[in-house]
Amino acid sequence: MAGEKAAGEKKPGEKKPGKKKPSEKPPAAQKAGQKEGGEKKKKIKKHHASRNPVLARGIGRYSRSAMYARKALYKRKYTAPETKIEKKKKEKPRATITKPVGGDKNGGSRVVKIRKMPRYYPTEDVPRKLLSHGKKPFSQHKRRLRASITPGTVLILLTGRHRGKRVVFLKQLATGLLLVTGPLVINRVPLRRAHQKFVIATSTKVDISGVKIPKHLTDAYFKKKRLRKPKHQEGEIFDTEKEKYEITEQRKTDQKAVDSQILARIKKVPQLRGYLRSTFCLSNGVYPHKLVF
Amino acid sequence: VFKRFVEIGRVAFISFGPHAGKLVAIVDVIDQNRALVDGPCSGVRRQAMPFKCMQLTDFVLKFPHSARQKCVRLAWEKENINAKWAATRWAKKIEAREKKAKMTDFDRYKVMKAKKMRNRIIKHEMKKLQKMSSKKGKKPEKSEKPEKSEKPEKVQKSAKVQKAQKAQK
Numbered sequence: 446m447a448g449e450k451a452a453g454e455k456k457p458g459e460k461k462p463g464k465k466k467p468s469e470k471p472p473a474a475q476k477a478g479q480k481e482g483g484e485k486k487k488k489i490k491k492h493h494a495s496r497n498p499v500l501a502r503g504i505g506r507y508s509r510s511a512m513y514a515r516k517a518l519y520k521r522k523y524t525a526p527e528t529k530i531e532k533k534k535k536e537k538p539r540a541t542i543t544k545p546v547g548g549d550k551n552g553g554s555r556v557v558k559i560r561k562m563p564r565y566y567p568t569e570d571v572p573r574k575l576l577s578h579g580k581k582p583f584s585q586h587k588r589r590l591r592a593s594i595t596p597g598t599v600l601i602l603l604t605g606r607h608r609g610k611r612v613v614f615l616k617q618l619a620t621g622l623l624l625v626t627g628p629l630v631i632n633r634v635p636l637r638r639a640h641q642k643f644v645i646a647t648s649t650k651v652d653i654s655g656v657k658i659p660k661h662l663t664d665a666y667f668k669k670k671r672l673r674k675p676k677h678q679e680g681e682i683f684d685t686e687k688e689k690y691e692i693t694e695q696r697k698t699d700q701k702a703v704d705s706q707i708l709a710r711i712k713k714v715p716q717l718r719g720y721l722r723s724t725f726c727l728s729n730g731v732y733p734h735k736l737v738f
Numbered sequence: 739v740f741k742r743f744v745e746i747g748r749v750a751f752i753s754f755g756p757h758a759g760k761l762v763a764i765v766d767v768i769d770q771n772r773a774l775v776d777g778p779c780s781g782v783r784r785q786a787m788p789f790k791c792m793q794l795t796d797f798v799l800k801f802p803h804s805a806r807q808k809c810v811r812l813a814w815e816k817e818n819i820n821a822k823w824a825a826t827r828w829a830k831k832i833e834a835r836e837k838k839a840k841m842t843d844f845d846r847y848k849v850m851k852a853k854k855m856r857n858r859i860i861k862h863e864m865k866k867l868q869k870m871s872s873k874k875g876k877k878p879e880k881s882e883k884p885e886k887s888e889k890p891e892k893v894q895k896s897a898k899v900q901k902a903q904k905a906q907k
Contacts, residue, residue: 599843599844601843611843647842647843647844648842648843648844649842649843649844716844716847716848716851717844719847719851720844720847720848723847725843735839736843737839737840737841737842738842738843
C-alpha cells in the first residue's frame with residue numbers, strides 16, 4: 446500500500462504533466478527568419494505527459510525505480526548555479542583568534558578558540574518542552590494606541606520629572622512608547638519618550654499634518670546608555686559611571702529641526718502657547734472623573 | 739406666598755426622568771399625584787406624569803381642559819413659549835451649567851486667563867478709588883465714584899461670559 450501511494454505521489458512531483466503547448470507551433474512558423482535563433486534563446490519547456498499510466502486512483506503502473514529509468518533521471522542532474530560562492534570561495538567562519546597575553550616570558554599571544562567545547566554535559570537529557578502558541582517576544586507584540594491619541598494631540602504628562610506639563614504628541618515608536626516634544630522653548634520638555642498609560646490625552650489638537658519627523662528618532666536613539674567595564678575595584682566604580690547626562694549636539698539639532706516646524710503651527714492657534722506653558726493641577730472641588738479633557 | 743399654581747395650561751419643566759430638561763403643558767389633572775401632560779413643541783408625547791418630576795414655570799397657556807394636541811400646539815406657538823423660555827434666567831443658568839461641564843482642558847485655561855484679566859482690571863479700579871478716597875478724605879466724590887465702577891465691572895463680566903462661550907466653540 447505504501448509503495449503504491451509513493452508511486453501515486455510521484456505524479457504531482459513530475460513537471461506538471463499534460464502541460465503541452467500546442468501554441469508553440471504557430472509562433473515558430475511565424476518567425477521564419479529568426480527560427481533557429483529564436484528557439485535557441487527562448488527554450489519553451491515542453492512538458493511530457495505522465496509516463497506513468499494510472500491503474501486506479503493513486504496507483505501507477507510502474508514502480509519508483511522503473512520510473513527513474515523511464516524519465517531518464519540518470520542523465521538529468523541539476524545543481525544550483527554557483528555564482529557568488531565561487532567568488533567568495535565559501536567563506537568559513539573564523540574558528541580561532543589570537544589574543545595578546547600579558548607578562549614577560551609568556552610569549553606575546555595565545556591562539557584561542559572562538560567556539561569552545563561545552564564544559565558540562567548533563568547526565569540526563571533535558572525533557573522535551575510542550576508546544577505553546579502565541580508566546581511572542583516583546584519585539585513582536587501588538588502595539589495599541591488609544592483612539593484619543595493622534596499626532597498633534599496635546600498630552601498631559603503624569604509621571605516623571607515633567608509631570609503636569611502639557612506636551613505635543615508626535616508619533617508612536619516601535620516599542621509602543623510615544624514620542625513627544627514640549628516644544629523645548631515653551632516648556633523645557635525635549636524630544637522624549639512617554640508611556641501611553643501615564644498620560645492624559647486632551648481633546649486639543651495641533652495640526653501636524655505636514656511636519657516631517659526625522660527617521661533616525663527611534664527607540665535605540667532614546668535608550669539610556671550604560672557603561673559596562675567593571676575593571677576597577679569597588680572604590681572607583683562610582684566615578685566612572687556616567688552620572689551626569691550630557692546633551693549631545695545631535696539631540697540639539699534634532700530638537701531644533703522638529704520644534705521649528707511645530708512652533709509655526711502653534712503660533713496660529715490663539716493662546717495655545719500659553720496653554721502649553723502652563724502645568725496641570727488639581728485643586729479643591731476639581732475631580733478628575735468629572736473633568737472633560 | 740405661592741405664585742405658581744398647577745392649572746390647565748401651566749407650562750412645567752421636567753426635572754428628572756426620561757424627559758428630563760423638557761417643557762410641557764398641563765392639560766388635565768388625573769388625581770392627586772398625576773397630571774395629563776403634553777409637550778408638542780418639545781418632543782414629549784401626551785402622557786400622565788407625576789407632579790413630583792415637574793417644576794412649574796411662569797408661563798400659562800390658554801386652552802380648555804383635555805384639549806387635543808393640536809390646540810395645545812397652537813396655544814404654545816401663539817405664546818411663543820420656546821423663545822420666552824430661552825430668554826429666562828432659569829434656562830440660561832441651565833445652559834451655562836451644561837457648557838461648564840463640557841469645558842475641555844484648553845477651555846478651562848482660557849477661562850482662567852479671562853478671569854484673571856478681569857479681576858486685575860477690577861482690582862486696579864478699586865485701588866484707584868481707594869487711593870483717591872484716602873487722599874481726599876471724606877469728600878462727597880466718594881459716593882459718586884462707586885457708581886462709576888459698577889459699569890466697568892459689568893463690562894468685564896459680559897466680556898468674561900463671552901470669552902467662556904467662545905471657549906466652548
